[in-house]
Amino acid sequence: MKELIRKLSELRGISGSEYRISDEIINQFKAVSDEVYKDNLGNVIAVKKCKKGNAPRIMIEAHMDEIGLMVRDIDENGFIGFVNIGGVDGRILPGGEVIIHGLRDVKGVIGAKPPHLQTADEAKTALKMSDMVIDTGLTSEQIREIVSVGDTITVKGDFRELLSDNVTGKSLDDRAGIAALIKTFEMISGKELNADIYAVAAVCEEVGGRGAAVAGYSIKPDIAIAIDVTHGVTPDNSKNGFELGSGVAIAKGPNLHPLVVDRLLGIAKEKDIKYTIEVEGGDTGTDAWILQVVDEGIPTALLSIPLRYMHTTVETLNIKDAEAISKLLAEFCLRIDDNMEEWLCF
Amino acid sequence: MFLKKLCEFDCVSGNEKAVRDYIRNEIYQYADEIVIDSIGNLIVKRTGVSSKKTVMLDAHTDEVGFIISGITDKGFLEFKTVGGIDTRVIISKRVRVGKNKIPGVIGIKAIHLLEKSERNEVPKIKSLYIDIGASSKEEAEKYVELGDYAAFDTEYEDLTDDLIKAKAIDDRAGCAILMELIKEKPKYDTYFCFSAQEEVGLRGAKIAVNRIKPDIALAIEATTSSDVAPSEEKDYVIRLGNGAAVSFADGATIASEEFYKKLLSVAEEEGIKAQTKAAITGGNDAGAIHLAQGGIKCATISVPCRYIHSPAGIASKADIDSVKQLAGAFLRRIDEFY
Numbered sequence: 001m002k003e004l005i006r007k008l009s010e011l012r013g014i015s016g017s018e019y020r021i022s023d024e025i026i027n028q029f030k031a032v033s034d035e036v037y038k039d040n041l042g043n044v045i046a047v048k049k050c051k052k053g054n055a056p057r058i059m060i061e062a063h064m065d066e067i068g069l070m071v072r073d074i075d076e077n078g079f080i081g082f083v084n085i086g087g088v089d090g091r092i093l094p095g096g097e098v099i100i101h102g103l104r105d106v107k108g109v110i111g112a113k114p115p116h117l118q119t120a121d122e123a124k125t126a127l128k129m130s131d132m133v134i135d136t137g138l139t140s141e142q143i144r145e146i147v148s149v150g151d152t153i154t155v156k157g158d159f160r161e162l163l164s165d166n167v168t169g170k171s172l173d174d175r176a177g178i179a180a181l182i183k184t185f186e187m188i189s190g191k192e193l194n195a196d197i198y199a200v201a202a203v204c205e206e207v208g209g210r211g212a213a214v215a216g217y218s219i220k221p222d223i224a225i226a227i228d229v230t231h232g233v234t235p236d237n238s239k240n241g242f243e244l245g246s247g248v249a250i251a252k253g254p255n256l257h258p259l260v261v262d263r264l265l266g267i268a269k270e271k272d273i274k275y276t277i278e279v280e281g282g283d284t285g286t287d288a289w290i291l292q293v294v295d296e297g298i299p300t301a302l303l304s305i306p307l308r309y310m311h312t313t314v315e316t317l318n319i320k321d322a323e324a325i326s327k328l329l330a331e332f333c334l335r336i337d338d339n340m341e342e343w344l345c346f
Numbered sequence: 347m348f349l350k351k352l353c354e355f356d357c358v359s360g361n362e363k364a365v366r367d368y369i370r371n372e373i374y375q376y377a378d379e380i381v382i383d384s385i386g387n388l389i390v391k392r393t394g395v396s397s398k399k400t401v402m403l404d405a406h407t408d409e410v411g412f413i414i415s416g417i418t419d420k421g422f423l424e425f426k427t428v429g430g431i432d433t434r435v436i437i438s439k440r441v442r443v444g445k446n447k448i449p450g451v452i453g454i455k456a457i458h459l460l461e462k463s464e465r466n467e468v469p470k471i472k473s474l475y476i477d478i479g480a481s482s483k484e485e486a487e488k489y490v491e492l493g494d495y496a497a498f499d500t501e502y503e504d505l506t507d508d509l510i511k512a513k514a515i516d517d518r519a520g521c522a523i524l525m526e527l528i529k530e531k532p533k534y535d536t537y538f539c540f541s542a543q544e545e546v547g548l549r550g551a552k553i554a555v556n557r558i559k560p561d562i563a564l565a566i567e568a569t570t571s572s573d574v575a576p577s578e579e580k581d582y583v584i585r586l587g588n589g590a591a592v593s594f595a596d597g598a599t600i601a602s603e604e605f606y607k608k609l610l611s612v613a614e615e616e617g618i619k620a621q622t623k624a625a626i627t628g629g630n631d632a633g634a635i636h637l638a639q640g641g642i643k644c645a646t647i648s649v650p651c652r653y654i655h656s657p658a659g660i661a662s663k664a665d666i667d668s669v670k671q672l673a674g675a676f677l678r679r680i681d682e683f684y
Binding site for chain 1: 420422432434435436437438439440448449450451452453454455456457458460463465466467468469473475477478479480481485488489499501503505506509511573574586640652653656657658659672
């Protein structure tokens with residue numbers, strides 16, 4: 001799981017540019033799927049067929065896009081101005097490294113006015129994104145040959161192993177979710193299924209769940225389970241979070257179908273899979289929120305991996321929590337039986 | 347050739363041993379005398395053709411970084427900064443902690459959880475911490491002790507044919523230059539001083555100079571290259587690629603006018619690219635050296651470096667070579683500088 005998360009975390013594709021990484025994700029799914037295809041929006045859909053007539057369809061889903069930046073302008077000295085795609089906190093950028101995806105990849109550093117040229121007030125205020133530039137060391141002429149306005153930019157955030165099975169990297173939100181899907185398929189391979197299982201690596205979650213909406217419509221699953229990350233506990237966030245290593249966060253609330261949730265909880269208890277319960281009063285801020293109201297509606301659940309420092313270059317999570325998700329998902333898929341319609345009825 | 351290796355050492359002020367040992371081993375063969383003093387300066391003497399005069403070249407071995415000051419019950423590391431670091435450049439960055447280089451990160455509360463007013467605020471150092479993934483205080487204590495140092499975890503990389511990106515270019519670039527210059531036998535007894543603790547107040551140079559007692563001294567430094575877009579062009583005091591930066595004054599020193607002017611004219615005569623550092627901010631070991639021993643003639647030549655004291659500085663190999671050429675010319679034409 002660790003190596004898979006590392007590999008997926010190091011891929012570079014912001015919302016709208018998932019085509020840069022979808023081949024690799026297709027490759028990862030191929031070995032464990034009956035069929036893998038890409039839809040019109042770029043969602044990668046992997047299928048495991050049960051080869052039974054009128055079988056129920058279960059969709060398990062995570063998003064493959066990452067937040068990032070886009071080239072806004074190039075000045076006469078070659079410095080690159082940029083805008084954000086998705087929820088980027090500008091405060092994480094100064095002193096950071098990026099890769100600009102032009103005709104070829106170009107490395108850069110995000111600079112800002114040097115401290116000794118700042119006024120005392122300036123030093124106390126976070127820099128605005130519009131006051132930052134990317135420095136590639138290339139001249140304006142050189143950079144314009146490679147990079148154009150509108151090219152995408154990803155932040156650098158090398159993967160590192162920390163203590164206690166914790167790892168840190170960029171885009172663990174939600175590549176760790178994709179890894180959990182691949183591992184789930186691995187776990188159910190060769191086992192008898194009573195449902196067709198669709199694993200979706202969705203595009204454009206970070207800009208509003210667009211990929212999930214389209215995939216949900218075309219697959220029309222009987223049940224959809226979204227896999228995402230949720231906030232981890234840190235010294236500056238002790239109340240709104242989950243401890244790393246505490247297992248799967250199983251969401252409850254109006255966004256989630258209570259009977260699907262009950263079933264997941266029952267399996268977790270029975271199989272001794274570590275879990276906690278996450279309560280959301282409305283929008284969960286994930287693809288689950290979108291999937292619930294696709295077409296005529298889908299019974300939806302949400303499983304999350306606790307993650308510290310969400311939307312930074314140092315996102316941190318525990319490998320065991322991702323593994324717990326795969327175990328729970330695999331067991332859930334294997335247990336779909338002829339009674340599903342019954343237990344799914346209110 | 348030494349620079350990549352030098353920049354990869356994690357040697358925050360007070361913890362210079364690793365880089366000091368490396369330098370000593372590399373230049374041992376050229377040394378006529380080696381002293382490592384009480385603060386950790388590495389002072390290497392190369393005997394000259396004549397011993398009539400004593401010359402000092404200085405570069406500092408330390409870099410800015412962090413020191414671990416506490417461990418929370420949950421295993422997060424509290425820290426203090428060592429040297430001047432802008433809090434804004436350390437957020438969401440990687441660090442290596444202690445002599446075993448335990449990987450850690452400086453995180454920040456997710457943007458989703460911020461109050462609107464918090465979005466423009468720079469967090470206080472006191473509220474930040476290093477996360478090494480420890481599950482408890484006990485686990486953290488197995489890997490980290492209070493007083494351990496932490497440094498930026500940055501890869502040394504070529505950005506273009508000429509530009510490099512690394513941490514600690516300030517002042518490993520200076521160290522690399524001294525390591526090259528010591529290879530040539532000097533005219534007079536010359537002390538190559540690899541000073542400790544520059545970043546916390548020029549502490550090493552202050553005592554090294556009293557041991558060396560030079561007649562003339564030259565500090566080889568890295569200095570802020572401010573030719574970056576959000577600054578206005580009038581504030582571009584130094585430009586990357588414009589060669590060795592010769593200071594006439596900074597926050598700690600007003601250089602000997604005849605000395606720095608001579609450096610500039612030598613640069614011109616020898617066709618070495620040089621520029622004046624037109625800002626009186628910052629400070630370096632020259633500040634300690636020129637006030638020692640009843641006053642010592644001292645100047646500074648610097649390598650321009652963008653984003654100094656941050657995880658990722660940028661410097662030009664050509665500039666580093668210009669600084670080396672100019673310092674080399676200084677040693678060869680030393681008589682002209684008295």
